[in-house]
Amino acid sequence: MAEIDLLASLPKTKRNIQKRSEGKSLEVVAEARKFGQMKPGMRVLDVGCGKGFLVKDLMLECPGLEAFGLDISLYALLHCEREVAGRLHLGSAEKLPFPDRAFDCVLSINTIHNLPRRKALEALREIQRLSGGCAYVQVDSYRTPEQKALFEDWVLTALYHDYPPGWIKLFGDAGYTGDYCWTIVE
Numbered sequence: 483m484a485e486i487d488l489l490a491s492l493p494k495t496k497r498n499i500q501k502r503s504e505g506k507s508l509e510v511v512a513e514a515r516k517f518g519q520m521k522p523g524m525r526v527l528d529v530g531c532g533k534g535f536l537v538k539d540l541m542l543e544c545p546g547l548e549a550f551g552l553d554i555s556l557y558a559l560l561h562c563e564r565e566v567a568g569r570l571h572l573g574s575a576e577k578l579p580f581p582d583r584a585f586d587c588v589l590s591i592n593t594i595h596n597l598p599r600r601k602a603l604e605a606l607r608e609i610q611r612l613s614g615g616c617a618y619v620q621v622d623s624y625r626t627p628e629q630k631a632l633f634e635d636w637v638l639t640a641l642y643h644d645y646p647p648g649w650i651k652l653f654g655d656a657g658y659t660g661d662y663c664w665t666i667v668e
């Protein structure tokens with residue numbers, strides 16, 4: 483056996499511990515400890531689910547949760563985790579094949595930037611339509627020209643990317659009211 487860091491090639495987030503420490507209060511800690519209130523029977527969709535690792539983890543974390551995924555890659559779905567077979571749908575984020583408010587929560591991690599801007603906008607509208615705003619989206623971004631240059635060296639698939647204000651403008655244009663975060667190469 484050997485010690486192998488399987489996540490070594492993934493981008494690392496540099497934590498601003500001082501900022502976190504300054505922002506901590508009893509209220510902030512109490513809010514954080516609610517852990518998002520996932521309950522059995524709630525319906526969650528992961529857009530860009532790949533092989534369904536997050537769908538599986540959510541079901542393990544909260545038994546009884548109705549978790550589903552959608553991905554554009556047939557290869558990913560054909561090689562999905564056994565436990566989620568039948569829960570993953572083939573489709574594209576900008577046209578989600580589900581009725582309005584079909585889910586209590588919609589997640590999409592590191593996927594929406596793979597669409598061109600117009601389709602990213604449609605995807606955000608779709609996520610809002612299905613979730614009513616109880617949603618979380620994480621996308622590629624950068625805060626400085628240096629981070630942008632690093633990102634451009636690293637990126638393979640993203641068709642739309644921007645500084646946070648550009649993304650926030652897109653969220654607003656789409657009427658997206660969920661939460662969001664950035665994946666930043668550092």
Ligand SMILES: C[S@@+](CC[C@H](N)C(=O)[O-])C[C@H]1O[C@@H](n2cnc3c(N)ncnc32)[C@H](O)[C@@H]1O
Binds near residue numbers: 555574575597
């Ligand atoms: C970087 S992977 C992220 C997978 C997973 N969400 C995660 O965080 O590990 C991006 C995923 O988005 C999927 N994807 C790319 N374009 C898509 C689209 N238009 N609609 C749905 N999924 C898409 C890819 O097939 C891939 O599984």
